[in-house]
Amino acid sequence: MSGRPLPGEFALIREVFAPLAAGETGALGLLDDAALIEPTPGCRLVTSVDMLVEGVHFLADDPAFQVAQKLLRVNLSDLAAMGARPRICLLGLAIPKSVDLDWLRDFARGLAADQERFAIALAGGDTTATTGPPCLSLTAIGEVESGRALLRSNAAAGEHVYVSGTIGDAALGLRLLQGADLGLAGHARDAVIARYRVPEPRLRLGMAVPASAAVDVSDGLVSDLGHVCLASGLGARIEAGRVPVSGPARAALGRGTIGLADLLTGGDDYELVFTAPADRGNAVRDAASRARVPVTRIGTMTEGEGVSVLDPDGAPMEIGKAGHAHF
């Protein structure tokens, strides 16, 4: 990050960011004080903000293209967990002098690629200097039909608990990037690192699935399901043996280089955990099939509070660290 110096803020907006707003009339060409947005009739807007800080959420030598993808995708994952369709995003960049124009262009290319993929336009932002590490903030705005949002508070006792995709890969990827030896190499290693760097927001699943409540796995499966429990005034029981894990994760478990509890509490998966009434199993599977995302039933919502985990033998499992600690 020490090549061509940055142009002034306005040249930067014009040359690097304005192309990302093309086609979105409410963005006003990034030339105005703010952006305009109107929900489709019958819809509410859904808004989420997430920040990524270098050294905390991504590493200094992560490619800028992928950092941009991650920044957008962690926010899109929040929209997915509400069942929302993406509309616009606003970008806040605080960057030190060490960030050069090539880095920002690569960042903008990553954002452009994912904006096209997920049908979301850049509509505004702010770019400023910092003496610290790059600090990136993105606000994603989507929309969902009124009354159709997948609120965390909507779960009911007896509902089944499902999760999309596989759990724990991002935690493996982060450990590898931090230098851990998990006995993974080649494609297996690349696959889990890619899951850490570039998560897959489950937007189609969120929009299609007849769920009652949903949350995305950012802090860890147990911790995030705990948020659904708290908001719904319920407990949950999950069977660790049912939690879907990938081939690389199974290999690492087999070698004993990681434990099942590490996968259940690892963050950054950005899968959806959701609940649905027991009699909606077929509808859930149909929606997952249409969205082309595997979903697995892992447990049940219960009376009480908190998440209890049963090990593959049916015995209670001790889950020490229930998720990321941010401080």
Added chain:
Amino acid sequence: MSGRPLPGEFALIREVFAPLAAGETGALGLLDDAALIEPTPGCRLVTSVDMLVEGVHFLADDPAFQVAQKLLRVNLSDLAAMGARPRICLLGLAIPKSVDLDWLRDFARGLAADQERFAIALAGGDTTATTGPPCLSLTAIGEVESGRALLRSNAAAGEHVYVSGTIGDAALGLRLLQGADLGLAGHARDAVIARYRVPEPRLRLGMAVPASAAVDVSDGLVSDLGHVCLASGLGARIEAGRVPVSGPARAALGRGTIGLADLLTGGDDYELVFTAPADRGNAVRDAASRARVPVTRIGTMTEGEGVSVLDPDGAPMEIGKAGHAHF
């Protein structure tokens, strides 16, 4: 900033930030993945994001209460410049270990005070760690009747150019805080420092005034009016002698400790600059009177491009630095 350590992220949300979301049902108690918002029928939503970084936009020993006020107000000023009414805000905080609970509580008190004053609720956010200086991001969402937004691109040649309040005080305040001796003391000194630290968003004026185009003065009067010129494909001519300045600024000008050009290019005033047809002068003054904000006509929109400034003798003034350089 080295007193009580911070609780975990979720305790922090519950104890410090959730009270700021009380009364806003779309905030979902800050317990969900995202917030819900619906514009009033006939309105569009208006969205803006601004970041403040310690050492760049505020100083390490600025009171946290006032930092929160500034963070909210610079965003509200963007809404004011669109003629919008505030609705909700989303807060992104990246904070180093040196920030303690007392600082955050003071910050939250400042935000709460201004949320009440400007009728805006906290509806979501993200809190994370950084190894750098505090980096604060706020997204403000307001609404404006469809077709009533004060776009920068709506100015017409021949329209009068107005500015609210007085120009240049914040630049004086910043220089004083940086140790400059401007010959100001006591109340005059306090007044301009307060204008730098706690700007006054001109929301009532923005909502009431029959303007064609508007912008808020964040980078400097000449620079920001230049944005209106660019977006409208026009030029502007302003008469420096008409630009309203405060008593302290007049005193500093009289002593020669600051020049008129410094005031015209100083940032952080957060006054509104707007244009209106020549025959709407009375309506502009009526609106300003209802909003209880002084407005002054300072010039005229012209064909051509760029902002030309005439000195008090009618001669062209050289304006070297046309606004803040952010890099």
